Amino acid sequence: MGAGDAAEGAARPLGIAAVPGLAVGHAHHPTALTGCTVVLTPRGAVCGVDVRGSAPGTRETDLLAPHNLVEAVHAVVLSGGSAYGLDAATGVMGFLEARGIGLQVGVGVVPIVPGAVLFDLAVGDARIRPDARAGRLAASVAWRAWSAGDHGDDAGEAPPGWCVAGADAEGNVGAGCGATVGKLAGPAHAVKSGLGTAARRLPDGTVVGALVAVNAVGEVVNPATGRVIAGARRPDGGYEDSLDLLIRRVHTVTAGTNTTIAVVAANTSLTKAQANKVAQMAHDGLARSIRPVHTMYDGDTVFALATGGRPVPVDVIGAVAAEVLAEAVVRAVLAATPAGGLPACSTHGLEG
Amino acid sequence: MGAGDAAEGAARPLGIAAVPGLAVGHAHHPTALTGCTVVLTPRGAVCGVDVRGSAPGTRETDLLAPHNLVEAVHAVVLSGGSAYGLDAATGVMGFLEARGIGLQVGVGVVPIVPGAVLFDLAVGDARIRPDARAGRLAASVAWRAWSAGDHGDDAGEAPPGWCVAGADAEGNVGAGCGATVGKLAGPAHAVKSGLGTAARRLPDGTVVGALVAVNAVGEVVNPATGRVIAGARRPDGGYEDSLDLLIRRVHTVTAGTNTTIAVVAANTSLTKAQANKVAQMAHDGLARSIRPVHTMYDGDTVFALATGGRPVPVDVIGAVAAEVLAEAVVRAVLAATPAGGLPACSTHGLEG
Numbered sequence: 001m002g003a004g005d006a007a008e009g010a011a012r013p014l015g016i017a018a019v020p021g022l023a024v025g026h027a028h029h030p031t032a033l034t035g036c037t038v039v040l041t042p043r044g045a046v047c048g049v050d051v052r053g054s055a056p057g058t059r060e061t062d063l064l065a066p067h068n069l070v071e072a073v074h075a076v077v078l079s080g081g082s083a084y085g086l087d088a089a090t091g092v093m094g095f096l097e098a099r100g101i102g103l104q105v106g107v108g109v110v111p112i113v114p115g116a117v118l119f120d121l122a123v124g125d126a127r128i129r130p131d132a133r134a135g136r137l138a139a140s141v142a143w144r145a146w147s148a149g150d151h152g153d154d155a156g157e158a159p160p161g162w163c164v165a166g167a168d169a170e171g172n173v174g175a176g177c178g179a180t181v182g183k184l185a186g187p188a189h190a191v192k193s194g195l196g197t198a199a200r201r202l203p204d205g206t207v208v209g210a211l212v213a214v215n216a217v218g219e220v221v222n223p224a225t226g227r228v229i230a231g232a233r234r235p236d237g238g239y240e241d242s243l244d245l246l247i248r249r250v251h252t253v254t255a256g257t258n259t260t261i262a263v264v265a266a267n268t269s270l271t272k273a274q275a276n277k278v279a280q281m282a283h284d285g286l287a288r289s290i291r292p293v294h295t296m297y298d299g300d301t302v303f304a305l306a307t308g309g310r311p312v313p314v315d316v317i318g319a320v321a322a323e324v325l326a327e328a329v330v331r332a333v334l335a336a337t338p339a340g341g342l343p344a345c346s347t348h349g350l351e352g
Numbered sequence: 353m354g355a356g357d358a359a360e361g362a363a364r365p366l367g368i369a370a371v372p373g374l375a376v377g378h379a380h381h382p383t384a385l386t387g388c389t390v391v392l393t394p395r396g397a398v399c400g401v402d403v404r405g406s407a408p409g410t411r412e413t414d415l416l417a418p419h420n421l422v423e424a425v426h427a428v429v430l431s432g433g434s435a436y437g438l439d440a441a442t443g444v445m446g447f448l449e450a451r452g453i454g455l456q457v458g459v460g461v462v463p464i465v466p467g468a469v470l471f472d473l474a475v476g477d478a479r480i481r482p483d484a485r486a487g488r489l490a491a492s493v494a495w496r497a498w499s500a501g502d503h504g505d506d507a508g509e510a511p512p513g514w515c516v517a518g519a520d521a522e523g524n525v526g527a528g529c530g531a532t533v534g535k536l537a538g539p540a541h542a543v544k545s546g547l548g549t550a551a552r553r554l555p556d557g558t559v560v561g562a563l564v565a566v567n568a569v570g571e572v573v574n575p576a577t578g579r580v581i582a583g584a585r586r587p588d589g590g591y592e593d594s595l596d597l598l599i600r601r602v603h604t605v606t607a608g609t610n611t612t613i614a615v616v617a618a619n620t621s622l623t624k625a626q627a628n629k630v631a632q633m634a635h636d637g638l639a640r641s642i643r644p645v646h647t648m649y650d651g652d653t654v655f656a657l658a659t660g661g662r663p664v665p666v667d668v669i670g671a672v673a674a675e676v677l678a679e680a681v682v683r684a685v686l687a688a689t690p691a692g693g694l695p696a697c698s699t700h701g702l703e704g
Contacts, residue, residue, distance in 0.1 A: 224578045246671050247554055281646050287639030292671035294633050319598050319644035
């Protein structure tokens, strides 16, 4: 299956997989530069979403409104491949159906699998996109972690060229495999980005985590210092000011070709309305770490999962979610490696 | 009328009043510590809004949805006084009606005056709130600036104890007169905040401005450095980490007693949908300068005005609006002066 040959992040503290009640798996094609990431919640999780980019590609988000029926989701899928990548959720649904996991509907189960996609067709091979087989592959990796040994033998063979990675992977993996940032001077001046994850354990033991694939048109800022760590490259190793670029050269960008998609999660009990509030507050982490963000060119979408546990005030979960999401964004670009003819910030930037 | 006796900011570059097509006036009660601010658009302006705090107090915001009828507003009112302060818009409507400014409805005009309020009842005198007379007073100041000389003699007498200030004023004026920040260790450890304004002129001459009254439960951060400049006070002159306070002591805060309310504006032509997008993007300026923000305790609301002019891409207006709004937030706390038994950051902080 190619497990283990994906780019791995350095030794690190906590990622979203530290949140009890979920498991993570990635599948990606390292030369086509695309992939998908599954956050599996086999016991069900309360889910909310907030879509703040103006060019989103999403699936099963309407049912997350507090007034709608469904109370639990069984996975969330982040995927490359633009709208084609929405197909990855089909494979996750099939994987879950085979295990009897889903909403009981009398004649069987219907797994509830919301998802969002990013545009990575312009790097690598545009003809290869995360499809149902890729989604199934990523789900099988998450399932293996979940069930501690079940190798998910009905996951089928990995499609040619595809490989997988587990929850600790960051950088050019899963939905972040083809991600890039800093495109306001045009795609030739972009920097390779990727996928990042971070988490924080609260004093009561509750863990709040974030996982993000960063494909923003804007630059990435370290909120702790205000400094740009990945953006539109200058020849001298530095970065242009993206706001100035936006004002002067906005027409160099193609609408709908960027997006930051994320999942935040905590092992606490939230209502659907509260989960939507957490997704809303988590976007503040994108605002602090990406500049500009939430543009007409981005489809920025954040899902929030509550896997159940002791109650914690929604503001605590939301505020910490914003912090760990910003941290995950920074990690995503720091962990990325050069690909598709683009350097990573570690090979271009003046600072780490 | 008491004009000119309000706190004035230092010499400064541009504020929202640099945006052609609008005028600003403030009325406030310096001992009751409350007030209101009117942004007048007598020729009409396209308006959008985004409410992201979970304890808002608003008026005439539903009509701003893109699918609703009204295409122009004639003023936006920001006010202290909690929900009582919504009455200030009544006075602004009356002032405009007397001048024939409003939506033509055959039997006269109906001025369209959206507004939002913040909670300042706990400082100064809770029994004194911005009412219709205060709104009319602030409108008369804005009108004087607009008409360059018309003293608005039907504005009536200033109510006892009330005074006014013009567009250049910052700090303890208008809707920011009773504003405070850094309340996560309880109100006794807060810092006086206020009202701030900033603007930026684009190369094509378009001006994007912001005006904000900052009454956040969270701390104010300078996004350029990542440093806290006003928050929950420590005895040594520094500030607590608000996120840590939130995690440990969230129950010390009373829900619904905080809020940051703002107007961003530009002399460009936007659709209502675009104006709503600008309001949405402008909230990123709050995310970058206030931590935490958009909580259940805040009623954070941003209005976006387009006064007409040459078209500019909505992303440019939105991204610059976020920048100038963050700048205005920083200015609001830097310009504030001690009041209500609370220091300002200029008299407490370790840095300016």
